[in-house]
Amino acid sequence: MNKIIPLSLVAVASLYAAEVELAPIGVESTVITEVAQNAQVSADLAEALTVKVPSIDMSRRSGIANDIYIRGQKRDNISVEVDGTKVCGACPNRMDPPVSHVLANQIEEVEVTEGPYDVTTFGTMSGGVKITTKKPTKGFSGEITGGMGSWGYKKAGATVSGGNDIVRVLVTGSTESSGQYEDGDGNTLYQQTKNKSSVTNTRYQTKYEDMDAYEKKSVMAKIFVNVTDDQELRLGYTGNRSDNIMYPSTGMDALYDDSNIYNVEYNIANVTDLYKNINLQYYYSNVEHPMTTEFREKATTSAMNVTSHLKTTMKGLKLKNDFELGEYKLLFGLDASKRTWNGNYYKTLTHAVHATGVNINNARTKNTAVFTKLKKSYNNADFELGARYDSTKVTSADITQQDNKYNGLNLNLLTTYNMDASSKVFFGVGQASRVPDGRELYFYGSTGTENGTNDLKKSTNREIDLGYELNNDMMNFKVKTFYSKLKDYIYYNSSLASNNFVNIDAKVYGAEISSEFFVTDDITLDAAASYKRGQKDNALAGQTDTDLADMAPLRGTVGVTYEYMNNSTVSAELIASDEWDNYDSDNSEQKLSGWSIVNLKAKHAFGKSVDFSVGVNNVFDMTYVQSNSYVDLTLLAAGTDTMLLNEPGRYFYTNLTYKF
Numbered sequence: 001m002n003k004i005i006p007l008s009l010v011a012v013a014s015l016y017a018a019e020v021e022l023a024p025i026g027v028e029s030t031v032i033t034e035v036a037q038n039a040q041v042s043a044d045l046a047e048a049l050t051v052k053v054p055s056i057d058m059s060r061r062s063g064i065a066n067d068i069y070i071r072g073q074k075r076d077n078i079s080v081e082v083d084g085t086k087v088c089g090a091c092p093n094r095m096d097p098p099v100s101h102v103l104a105n106q107i108e109e110v111e112v113t114e115g116p117y118d119v120t121t122f123g124t125m126s127g128g129v130k131i132t133t134k135k136p137t138k139g140f141s142g143e144i145t146g147g148m149g150s151w152g153y154k155k156a157g158a159t160v161s162g163g164n165d166i167v168r169v170l171v172t173g174s175t176e177s178s179g180q181y182e183d184g185d186g187n188t189l190y191q192q193t194k195n196k197s198s199v200t201n202t203r204y205q206t207k208y209e210d211m212d213a214y215e216k217k218s219v220m221a222k223i224f225v226n227v228t229d230d231q232e233l234r235l236g237y238t239g240n241r242s243d244n245i246m247y248p249s250t251g252m253d254a255l256y257d258d259s260n261i262y263n264v265e266y267n268i269a270n271v272t273d274l275y276k277n278i279n280l281q282y283y284y285s286n287v288e289h290p291m292t293t294e295f296r297e298k299a300t301t302s303a304m305n306v307t308s309h310l311k312t313t314m315k316g317l318k319l320k321n322d323f324e325l326g327e328y329k330l331l332f333g334l335d336a337s338k339r340t341w342n343g344n345y346y347k348t349l350t351h352a353v354h355a356t357g358v359n360i361n362n363a364r365t366k367n368t369a370v371f372t373k374l375k376k377s378y379n380n381a382d383f384e385l386g387a388r389y390d391s392t393k394v395t396s397a398d399i400t401q402q403d404n405k406y407n408g409l410n411l412n413l414l415t416t417y418n419m420d421a422s423s424k425v426f427f428g429v430g431q432a433s434r435v436p437d438g439r440e441l442y443f444y445g446s447t448g449t450e451n452g453t454n455d456l457k458k459s460t461n462r463e464i465d466l467g468y469e470l471n472n473d474m475m476n477f478k479v480k481t482f483y484s485k486l487k488d489y490i491y492y493n494s495s496l497a498s499n500n501f502v503n504i505d506a507k508v509y510g511a512e513i514s515s516e517f518f519v520t521d522d523i524t525l526d527a528a529a530s531y532k533r534g535q536k537d538n539a540l541a542g543q544t545d546t547d548l549a550d551m552a553p554l555r556g557t558v559g560v561t562y563e564y565m566n567n568s569t570v571s572a573e574l575i576a577s578d579e580w581d582n583y584d585s586d587n588s589e590q591k592l593s594g595w596s597i598v599n600l601k602a603k604h605a606f607g608k609s610v611d612f613s614v615g616v617n618n619v620f621d622m623t624y625v626q627s628n629s630y631v632d633l634t635l636l637a638a639g640t641d642t643m644l645l646n647e648p649g650r651y652f653y654t655n656l657t658y659k660f
Helices: 045-049 189-196 438-442
Strands: 029-033 056-059 067-070 079-082 107-114 127-133 139-149 153-163 167-178 214-228 231-245 253-269 275-292 306-325 328-347 353-378 381-395 404-418 423-434 459-471 475-492 501-518 523-536 555-565 568-577 595-606 610-617 651-659
Touching (some): 045 056, 045 067, 045 107, 067 127, 306 353, 328 438, 353 438, 381 423
Parallel strands (some): 079 127
Antiparallel strands (some): 029 107, 107 127, 139 651, 167 214, 214 231, 231 253, 253 275, 306 328, 328 353, 353 381, 381 404, 404 423, 423 459, 459 475, 501 523, 523 555, 568 595, 610 651
16 A cells, blocks of 8 residues: 555545535534536445535445445444435445435435434434435426446436426436446456455456446436425335445455335425424335355355345335424424345355355334424524434344344434624534344354344434534635444444444544635635544453544545636545544454545536536545444455455546536
């Protein structure tokens, strides 16, 4: 890995994140707009999220389907919703994280909540992502997009929308594929595995040396029907089909990853003068994910040619009621959901059950909840109080594994004091919890070892946030600090022979800065920074390290944009990270060098109908790693040699969009 001088000023985390714009920022959340319009490099939402939200880091798993962390929190510690539908992946090893089941070019905006401040969504313990996809419009409009990039990357997509005062329809479809990217040393995914894996049989077979990294197709359709002037029926479907996805740093690859998201929603506005809105939503999603050793050297031995085939479903019903009671705004709602999760190990060639059999035996998570939010403004101060009560049951079809019941009360208070028309200070305090999932409670590894721990407690986050925000004609600036106390945090202890998930107490604290300076009418300078630190209260049994895993170091970005005509820009950015020197060595994390990369981009608008862009990322072809190797993920390893996946090297791309 190339060495660089550690940073003194740093911020956001990702190399291939798309350029996006920010809407006004709330106390507890950041809203990203124009996601689809600016997803120039990849349809992968994880890459698009990291560049404008300092609190988000990315976990590199492949050329596609990467995962996100919010302030070092991932998996069930954060929630993901698509148009109100709670989405879950099927893979215990996060090959299909929730954000991978919707593409950036389908999205209108994304709201990122930092902290325990969303009472409307089940499981928002330390943060959440609410994704809003494109809506159908009146009249007739659409766009056609195409793009190409290094290593055989290509994409094509189209969106058509139209309707009248009664019915509006939107249909969008896309296809995307890529060969194996190369790191700064010129190594493909195949070569990275060959060079770094000390376990010979986990390398790719020679005949797969030049296989594509992935192929992905997606379609989204929506129908909105105005039943009356104040009543609307909304129907939606999103389908994703991904094939032969390489996961080099993991012992298996995905044969395919198929997901479907269905949404039925009925909205009534202006029920009475006080009863402003009622919204009833039913959703259903399912994911099927078989991962296999078929492409690896071990598969040449029939007994080692194994497929782990997992499926998950999520269905839910949510009712939200909005009231205006004088100066008070009240939201009251009911929430119910059920997740199923099932998986088995098979012999790939015969599809007979493998000796190790089940990995997750029909785990079911049933939740019912009631929630409320109350808002009130008083002179220059705004107040919001939220509460949610959950009753959850998690069970397994395996009679040897115990059922678990959990109750939880989530509470938060958010306050904002408007110092003047352009500046304000804000304060938040909250508590939220989440229950263990089927993997943490009931999972069996490929050797038959029970990694899950049946009697885990729910995890609880108690957090304080404090910040300042300034917005005027010269600049936008925001600084935010936080302190999070984690009670019964679910953590993986690699020192245990089985039942590896344990409850611990820990803390996470840090700060985030984001800024935008309007140097002239044509030149904008932006900068951002993020720092966090996580520590266990006590070392785990059999261990001595008290550093908390997944806590990326100080990171940041500095960029400049020149607008030379309406909607035409030239931009450059420096993205950098300090070295990773606070890490959980007892659970397979390792010291990583600091890094910095430069990205360049030009976008030209030919009138209002055609946009053309060209760019190059990682201009100086640096070799670097941005995500670490916490053993919560199963990565290739032999002794202390755990494989980390290098980021892409120098990458050229071009895009063309025609709007009508």
